[in-house]
């Protein structure tokens with residue numbers, strides 16, 4: 001696997017613009033929130049200072065209320081991306097910084113775990129302590145933002161307001177909720193997609209129907225100047241996502257660890273986390289299905305469909321051993337294709353679902369970041385064989401097809417790497433997996 005290590009390193013070098021690492025050349029020319037976290041995890045094995053700089057650049061975009069935007073825009077005039085700063089108009093939000101320009105929605109809060117791992121990999125104790133001192137309060141403010149503004153029913157369950165906040169943009173999870181949004185095309189701001197200029201990615205990107213709804217929501221946010229209290233009352237898209245909340249628990253745990261090292265009082269974080277774990281098991285656990293579901297706060301209804309996000313609360317130690325075993329059976333059996341062994345684990349949507357689309361973005365393909373999260377979660381429950389299978393399948397896809405954005409889960413598919421090539425988190429998380437072999 002030496003060649004894979006060198007190739008992954010080259011991808012991260014090529015996507016570095018001197019300030020941050022782009023998720024990919026062309027298609028994603030700015031800095032993204034959870035991408036930066038995954039990228040930093042990979043960089044930590046190559047260049048620890050650059051990993052820290054990556055996080056520092058991201059947190060330069062943090063708002064005064066603790067919110068961490070899903071895009072921090074770079075200043076390259078040649079970077080074409082929609083929606084850019086002129087569309088987001090976050091300068092109308094009271095809490096947004098004057099610079100850098102940012103978007104006005106967030107993404108799954110992986111950053112607590114990222115900083116905790118960077119602490120563990122720090123070249124010296126002094127550098128590790130300085131890192132915690134720099135980031136602890138920023139992370140705490142981020143989590144405070146979620147519990148204060150994204151949990152209006154005080155259940156400990158954070159809600160997302162836009163599919164882009166989930167990171168799993170066109171997941172089947174969001175279909176029903178988005179279908180309730182009636183679009184009046186005369187009212188919808190005009191816009192021009194830039195993503196379709198990438199010929200290879202264009203085939204499998206979200207549809208125009210999806211984009212109209214994405215744009216409708218952003219327009220709603222800017223009309224309300226990104227005011228959280230108003231948006232909790234009017235936004236038609238308010239969903240509690242098991243991936244988002246599971247990752248939040250994992251980062252809560254990291255914050256508690258960091259607080260102990262720094263001698264801080266962590267009681268507030270412990271209480272948040274206990275509430276989130278409790279409510280996830282009360283409200284998002286689906287006993288009949290044996291996995292977690294998302295919950296639509298507006299329709300007041302669960303979304304009990306087999307999306308791999310329903311397995312990811314494993315990473316935050318949310319399920320009991322018994323619940324985790326129910327989820328393992330879905331990985332071993334036909335729900336996610338563990339048997340028969342004709343797919344690579346783990347498709348983002350069950351191959352048993354009639355509307356799985358093996359090539360379309362978050363509606364079926366394998367993604368390396370959700371596989372990496374699943375792997376970490378399985379290890380927490382000592383499910384080593386399945387964890388190893390997820391890791392092996394991921395490395396095999398990367399080795400055979402390259403550092404694509406997402407992959408066809410069907411073994412033997414004529415074309416298997418989709419979206420953009422040279423995708424940073426595919427490379428970064430590959431490095432993290434390969435580094436484990438070195439450590440053994």
Ligand code: 2M8
Nearest residue numbers: 023028032034035070164167168169
């Ligand atoms: C994708 O999302 C962006 C919008 O945020 C897009 O489609 O333009 C998603 O895969 C998201 O999870 C990811 O962070 C982003 C950049 O890689 O691309």
